[in-house]
Amino acid sequence: MAFLELHDIHKSYFLGKEEFPVLNGIDLNFELGEFVSILGESGGGKSTLMNIIGGLDRNFDGQVIVNGQPLNHKKEKQLDDYRRGMIGYIYQAYNLISHLNIVDNVLVSLNMTDLSNSAKKKRAIELLEKVGLGDQLKKHPNQLSGGQKQRVAIARALASDPEIVIADEPTGALDSKNTAEVLELLENIAADGKLVITVTHSQDVANHGTRIVQLEDGKIGDDTRLKDPFPINDHQPAFKPKILSAAASYRNAFQHLSYNFWRNSLIMLGTAIGLFAVLLFSGLGNGINAFIQNQITSMINPNSVTVLKNPTGKNLSTTELQQSLSQYASDPAKLLITDHQINTLKDIKGVDKVEAGYQFSNFTISYNGKNDTGNSLQTWTKAYASDTVKTGHAPKNNEIVIDKSQAVALTGQKNYKDLLGKNIKLTFAWVDKDNNPVQVTGNLKVVGFANGGQSSAITATNYSTMRNLLTDANGVTQANFASVNVKDATKVKSVSKKIRMTKENGKYIFGAITVGDILDTVNQYVSIASIVLASIAGISLVVSALMIIVSMYMSVSERTKEIGILRALGERKKDIRRLFTAESILIGLFSAVLSLVLAYGGALILNHILYNIVKFNMVQISWGNVVFTFVVALIISFLAALLPARRASRLNPIDALSAD
Template identity: 70%
Template sequence: MAFLELHDIHKSYYLGSEEFPVLKGIDLNLERGEFVSILGESGGGKSTLMNIIGGLDRNFDGAVIVDGKKLDHSKEKQLDNYRRSTIGYIYQSYNLISHLNIVDNILVSLDMTKLSNAERKQRAIDLLTQVGLGDQLKKHPNQLSGGQKQRVAIARALASDPDIIIADEPTGALDSQNTKEVLEILEKIAAEGRLVITVTHSQDVANYGTRIVHLADGKLDGDTRLKPAFPIPSNTEKIESKPLSAGASYNNAFKHLKYNFWRNSLIMIGTAIGLFAVLLFSGLGNGVSAFIQNQINSMVNPNSVTVMKNPSGKKMSTAAFQASMSKFASQPQKMLVKDSEVAKLRDIKNVDKVEPGYQLSTYTLSRGRKNSNGNGLQTWSKAFATNTIQTGHKPGNNEIVISKNEAISLSSGKNYKNLIGKKIKLSLPWITSKNHPVQVKGTLKVVGFTKGGSASIPAATNFSTMKQLLKDAKAETKANYISVNIKKSTQVKQAAKDIKNIKSDGKYTFGSITVGEILDTVNQYVQIATILLAAIAGISLIVSALMIIVTMYMSVSERTKEIGILRALGARKKDIRRLFTAESVFIGLFSAAIALVIAWGAAIGLNNVLYGIVKYNMVQITPTNIIVTVIIALIISFIAALMPSRRASRLNPIDALAAD
């Protein structure tokens, strides 16, 4: 039984509905160890027959049987495996991959074998040495002569240890000396027990083999035996083939990326600018949020819950409750809290301390002829952060702490600290128990200054002092807010929820505000602003994606012949897709790396400038920001490559090989 059998092969091409027969019933049996020349004039169907034997042409009638097994040309997977394990191609135009050196050209085929990396490299070098190119290993195809290129093509055809070598006009572009050397190599290959099929229109080349098959007008009209086939070696080990791995695809993609580095670098920089803007705005959003949190926590204890009377009696969100407070500014009597209501707060789980207090609106401080007007006098409680007082100590009975700005107004910018220990007058409006207006006055000793600037708080005295001042003025003495301190910060959220659920006479008694809720609200606005800014910056990413798409389409166009070569070597459609998506992903990764470097430098520069103003690093790029940026880069580059890579994988291998 012959190793390769062709039975009744018919092939036609169509122009519209008109049929042009090319092969008209080919029957041929070929053995291993033969050096068969298929001789005929141009247009006789020689190349078409070779494409059918090589598993590249699937649209024909008839049967191809290899080693007793019929090839099913409708099954693409089977044909891919057939080309990988059984077929080796040698072309008249060499069909080497220009951006790879000659060793890497051989490795393209060896990457589809089960040899280890070291074994592949060594086999590539050995094959090139065997064809006389052991001293040219680092050269690229454009640095070789025609004869040398053909030797590389022969070495690549042998790389995967195929049973059949198909040589399409292998000497057509060579001089007489190189022709002789190439034919000697092909004869040696046949002598190793392979089937060598050479397509030629040269009688001299055909006479070099063991057998000549003449093809004319799509039919075999001659089959001449010149000499016996070479004997088949026994017990020879064959290299096993396998599909191209993802690692090999990414490696090849990276090599092409390096080859076109300068062109690709422009795409990377353009993409990096968009990623940098997104990263910088995200870092700025983080910094602003952290700054606000720092400022609020420097004034307010995060374990504290500020509790106020809920005059509406309706359960509502914190934001709605805060909005409703403005309605009762002119009706302060509705905000007063009874002692019995304060007692209910002590029964809440995880409560550490309950401190009733006063939050009074406008007030005036005076010393001699100097006055300072303020808003929001409070009584001291655990709600204040421990570092609220910058100088001095918290107020005791008949004592008051004031802000640094107020101290300066009552003295001078240079001598304001001398105000500690001195007495000042306090005056503020309030109401009587019958809701009549009354002026509350008192003289208190200054014992400390609170932080200035954005972290400044109003003046504060303790609860017993303020209650006594109100009593002396015959004003209402009920508290109008309560500071509830919770044992652990992790328990604050639940405690605030429990407080809001307290009822009296079927109505909700309290509303509450926590530092976390304030921060959530503020951060929500910051986040919205950050997203909007990042989205505006993200428009450039759309442009970057379009640039990558154009680049990938250009790459497909430039590498059309390479696609045909890879398909002829046995690469699958998915391998071709992965080759281009991998290159695009590399562009995305390098773009992200460039963006990170630019963002890091910009963050350092901005923080140096802004720190002198706010004493805080306002750009804070987190690991999450970095990871998200890298993911965005990968997604954009991957999506951008989908259409070009799909187009590349759908190219007809025969047409791709014929591309200029």
């Protein structure tokens, strides 16, 4: 039984509805050890027959039987396996992959075997030495002569130890010396027990084999045996074919990326700039959040809960409470807390201390004819952090702590400390028991400076002093807030909830604000701003994705022949898709690394500049930001490659091989 059988092979091409027959009932048998030359003129169907034998052409009628097993050309997977394990191709145009050196060109085929990496490289080098290229191993195809390129093609064809070697006009582009050497190599391959089928239009080349098959007008014109086939060795392959691994695809993608480094570096830089902006804005958002938290917690005791009167009687969130308080600002009598209600707070489990207090939204302080206004005057409680007063001490009776910024406004930047120990006049508006306005004034001794800044300037007296001032002005003396100190910092939220749920006559009477509530609100606004800024920066990522898409389409166009070569060697459509998505993912990965370098460099510069102003690192890039950036980069690059990769995988191998 013949090793390879062709039965009644018919093949036609169509131009519209018009049929052009190419093969008209081909019947041929081939044995291992033969060196068969298929001889014929151009257009006679030689290449079409070769593509059918090689498992590249699937659209024909007839049957191909290999080693007694029918080959189903309708099943793409079976054809991929067949080409991978059974066929070796040698082309007139060499069809080497330009961005790979000659060892890697041979390894392309060996990567689809179960050999170890070291064994693959060893076999590639041995094959190249066998064809006389042992001293050219580091060269790329464009550094070789035509004869040397064909030798590389022969070494690659033999790499997977195929049973059938198909040579398409293997000497068509060679001089007589190289032709003789290539024919000798082909003869040696047949002598090793392989089936060598050469397609040629040269009678001299055909005479070199063991058999000539004349193909005329799509039919067998003559079948002449020149000599007996070479004896078949009892050869057992040392390895088996296997599908291409993902690692091999990524390695090939990296090699192509490196070969076109400068062009790809521009794409990576463009993508990196977009990622850098997103990363930097995210880090800036983190820094601002941390700065605000630092500022607030440095002034406010985190164990403290600020309790306010709930004027609505409804269960309100912190935001709703603040909105309702602003509506009752003109009627402060409805925001007063009774002594009984203060005692109610003391009975709540987890409460350490309750301090009644006063807070007013507008006031004026005066010294030596100069005035300064503020928007937050209140009594000193345990709500303030221990280091709130930067210079001096907390206020006692008839004393006041003012903000550094207020002291500077009254005396000047250089002399503000001279105000320490001096008396200033405090003036603010309040109401009497009939809710009529009264003006409260008092002369208080400055005993300390806080440093809350312009937006959170601190002005405070103690409770006794404030109550006396209100009494002297005939103002109501009921507290309008209470400061609750919680024993355990971990219980602040639960105590705050209990305070909000306290009822009197069926109505909720308290609202509660914690440091966490303040931070949550502020951080929410900062996060929104950061997201908006990052989204604006993200527009550049869309541009980057388009750049990657264009680059991948260019790559597919440039590598069309390579795609045909890889398919002919047995790579699946999936492998081709993965080759291009792998290259795009590598672009995304390197872009993310570059963006990280740029972001940390930018953060160092900005932090150096801003630290002199706010004494705080305002850009804080977290590991979460870094991970997010890498994930975004990989997702964008993967999605950008999907369409080009799909297009590459769907290319017809025959058309791809014939591309310029």
